[in-house]
Amino acid sequence: MKKPVSDLTLRRFPKYIQFLKTLQKRGEKYTSASEIARRLGVHHTQVRKDLALTGVRGIPKVGHKVDDLIKAITKFIYWDEISYAFLVGAGHLGTAILHYQGFVKAGF
Incomplete structure (x- = not known):
């Protein structure tokens, strides 16, 4: 049985996506949990825990x-579902x- 995800964690994910899309537009290929944390004002340990929930793994260094x-x-x-x-x-x-163009930018 999966552990429930906190509301706070779910609220951080859209902020992560927004930041990551900014990096993507700049052509940046890699980022770290520490960089995400620093830019968004979240503790790096929390970002690592949040990202671990998704199952994605980083490359050391x-x-x-x-x-x-x-x-x-x-x-x-579930933003990939219609x-x-x-x-x-x-x-x-x-x-x-x-x-409202914000919906278009967000993919709605």
Whole structure:
């Protein structure tokens, strides 16, 4: 039986993905748990524990592949699965929600 994952851990994963996608856009191939921790203000031990939950392994003295981390975290929090939603009403609020570019950037 899998150990339940804390809400705090689940809240950190999207921040990790956002940071990792920034590295990916810059062309960086590897990063470390320490670098993620330093950039996001999280203790490095916590980042290591969080990443261990996903099953991804780093390379000693090199770090983790950025692409592998993004895939592993995305899969772990089920962001790789398709979910359907619908919007009832198309007034000003509904129209604003439909045109919000943040959803597109996040893959929704």
